[in-house]
Amino acid sequence: MPPPLFSNRLASIKGIRLPGSSSGWDINIVYSSDTCHGTIASITPHDSSDNVETSQPPLVLPALTHPHIHLDKAFVHSAPRYAHLLPLAGTFQEALSFTTEAKSDFTIPDLLTRGEWLLAESVSSGVTAMRAFVEVDHIVQLKCLDAAVTLKDQWSNACEIQIVCFAQDPIFSSEFGEENMRFIERALTLYPQIDVIGTTPYVESSIEAAKKNISWAIDRAMQLGKHVDFHLDYNLDPAKEALVWYLLGTLTRRGWTTRSSLKRVMLGHCTRLSLFNEEEWLQISRTIHENDLPVSFVGLPTSDLYMAAPPQQNAEGKPRGTLKVSEMIRKYNLDAVIGVNNVGNAFTPWGSADPLNLACLGVGIYQAGTQADADLLYECVSTRARAAIGLSLSNQSSIMKKGDRPDLILFRDRDDTGCGISRPRTSVAEIVWDPPARITRDLVAQGRLNTSRGTHYDAEPVYQYL
Numbered sequence: 256m257p258p259p260l261f262s263n264r265l266a267s268i269k270g271i272r273l274p275g276s277s278s279g280w281d282i283n284i285v286y287s288s289d290t291c292h293g294t295i296a297s298i299t300p301h302d303s304s305d306n307v308e309t310s311q312p313p314l315v316l317p318a319l320t321h322p323h324i325h326l327d328k329a330f331v332h333s334a335p336r337y338a339h340l341l342p343l344a345g346t347f348q349e350a351l352s353f354t355t356e357a358k359s360d361f362t363i364p365d366l367l368t369r370g371e372w373l374l375a376e377s378v379s380s381g382v383t384a385m386r387a388f389v390e391v392d393h394i395v396q397l398k399c400l401d402a403a404v405t406l407k408d409q410w411s412n413a414c415e416i417q418i419v420c421f422a423q424d425p426i427f428s429s430e431f432g433e434e435n436m437r438f439i440e441r442a443l444t445l446y447p448q449i450d451v452i453g454t455t456p457y458v459e460s461s462i463e464a465a466k467k468n469i470s471w472a473i474d475r476a477m478q479l480g481k482h483v484d485f486h487l488d489y490n491l492d493p494a495k496e497a498l499v500w501y502l503l504g505t506l507t508r509r510g511w512t513t514r515s516s517l518k519r520v521m522l523g524h525c526t527r528l529s530l531f532n533e534e535e536w537l538q539i540s541r542t543i544h545e546n547d548l549p550v551s552f553v554g555l556p557t558s559d560l561y562m563a564a565p566p567q568q569n570a571e572g573k574p575r576g577t578l579k580v581s582e583m584i585r586k587y588n589l590d591a592v593i594g595v596n597n598v599g600n601a602f603t604p605w606g607s608a609d610p611l612n613l614a615c616l617g618v619g620i621y622q623a624g625t626q627a628d629a630d631l632l633y634e635c636v637s638t639r640a641r642a643a644i645g646l647s648l649s650n651q652s653s654i655m656k657k658g659d660r661p662d663l664i665l666f667r668d669r670d671d672t673g674c675g676i677s678r679p680r681t682s683v684a685e686i687v688w689d690p691p692a693r694i695t696r697d698l699v700a701q702g703r704l705n706t707s708r709g710t711h712y713d714a715e716p717v718y719q720y721l
Contacts, residue, residue: 279312314682350601382610557616580617664698
């Protein structure tokens, strides 16, 4: 159970800076009687006679989002009970094997402890929404799901957790496929808290079984009115059929758009697509737009760069592949975001739970060094990411607007060096190029200020309470 993290409702936040503006602004918040969530009622010029002045007005940006993160496998490397499962070879097959072994030792207390580590580090970074994958199969059965439901409830005031009932293992092949499927179906029957059906078609033993996996997940999601999320085409082998074509065709044939209301489809990893030529990308774009398919792609670069490599017999060295997210958005008009995926396990032993570090990494991966690039990368871990998982339908900009939900971060001019010296960040680009420490970030979630770092936050005049 997390400690009390948030203040009373805020009426306004005064004297702040918005991206691209040197003027001061006030954000005013209203609350409806039928919901606990507030709404930004207006953003008005700041009246300097209010006596709310700081040495450097805080820059306000939308809160962050994890569009794809594994809750149950987080920080396995930090738990002493799994010390014998640290990577030896660093391969994908080893990660699968070691994770399967670790899963056999999962307990509810262990899952809750590691899940809280992930949530605490995410929320302190500024995350207020996440799509969380939890595995359901013959090994863990429903344990991971039980822990996720508990965490979803306990952390609901801080972070909206969208639970994915996730089939990491085969459901149409292997000796355990049928048993895995039985647990998945049982979970979908018993847990209304499940928001998303997730599968991994590429783990099936044949291309035919992989296509059955895709068809089943789409059909079941449509029947139950849930989002669907695929780990797809996670390879760099040009000889392998790219399953994205079958998936898009199945969505079209099944009439997803006309029958599934506002539910969305997410495609994760898709490293095989990084080998596509111009015509193949244009065809993907045409297929999605002509059939009005609500498809988003999520690049997972910390995992992809570590794991995805071509077959060794065909490789001269070890090139890596990950989706070219910036290009997909700008050149092909596709919906794409970036996500953390794994933290502290054999699939991704490096990196943190802070999405801003991922946006920073994107500058180098995509050679995206302009201020406009920085704006886009910030959106890919905030507003675009939130929309991609179906939690927002309107504003995808990094600039807060009237009508937005008051989930936001104030980047404050605080010394994080211990030297009595601070360097303010006054633009989105400065935030993305060199993310400031968590201690400089004030998080407002659902119109409430995170005061966990000290009660003095409550007393700061920038925050006005109801």
